[in-house]
Amino acid sequence: MVKIEDLKRIDILRDMPSHILEIIAKEARVQILGKGTELFHAGHRNETFYMMTMGQVALKLDLTRDIDVTFENLQGGDAFGLLSLVQDAVSSYSAVCQEACEVLVLEAPRMFELFEQNREFAFYMIRGVAKQYQRLMHKRANMTINTIKTNPDLQSGMEEVGVLPRTYSPLHI
């Protein structure tokens, strides 16, 4: 069983009620991962939800066959593999350990069983995932805005070839 204090250091779990954390503590297990381990690959189904306690994990996407782009470097307190908790969803990124890492893991099939048995638990877990995606969505919108701010001459060219949207609003979902 994982300690509740360790779970409280994970950002996505920070405002969860203690009875929900107790469920997670019973289900989570600690895993040590070596540098260079690929935990899941973009476009594939991943069945594990990860919470970082130590180390660094890069979220990457392939730009070409030979070049990949690192979008995030995750550290202690971050969670990833979020879409493992959504039925049939595939990973948006590949995740690779940049150094030796310690993670807490939850296996998705067991989580789905618990979601069916306990909708309160399901609500809090998926609300946590929604919050993370909301932040990611804003981060990506700001990335587009920063691209244009730092390279204003690129805007019209990129719009013309459909690379950037004609408007670049923060998200209005």
Place this chain on the structure above:
Amino acid sequence: MKIETALLKTIDFFSDAPNAFLEKIAHIARVENYAAGQTLLEQGKPQDKIYMVADGKLSLSSRLADGREIALDEVAQGSSIGTSALCEDTAPQFSVVCAQNCTLIVISIKDALELFSKDYDTGYHMMLVMVDRFRREADNRTRQFLRSLKNYPGIYSTLS
């Protein structure tokens, strides 16, 4: 009075949602008419409602740090504004004004959160809908950035 679930289905946010879930949402949603020029959300000010466009058009604008006001976007029938507030209590980063006379589906955030705290099944489904919408938007932006990067490798520095 409860609104028709068929009307909720015309909103992109709910287009794939199951009927039983929409029935619950229909009980807390209202249809309201707004005149052109009416302000719905103000940048940086607390937000208490979610708006969904049944008919009409909304304008989004943002005031920059240097005081300039920039038009961001126009959203039309089927769009939703402000649903992010259901998972995190943050003030909107933009203002929203009716660009035309509008018919809107309006949901009070307080009513929605009350519903979710009593009915976790509905809350769970709402959060799944939100994850799906947020993920699609984040993935679209990521793909746009990757396509930009192929043409303009110098923009990689904006990632940091």
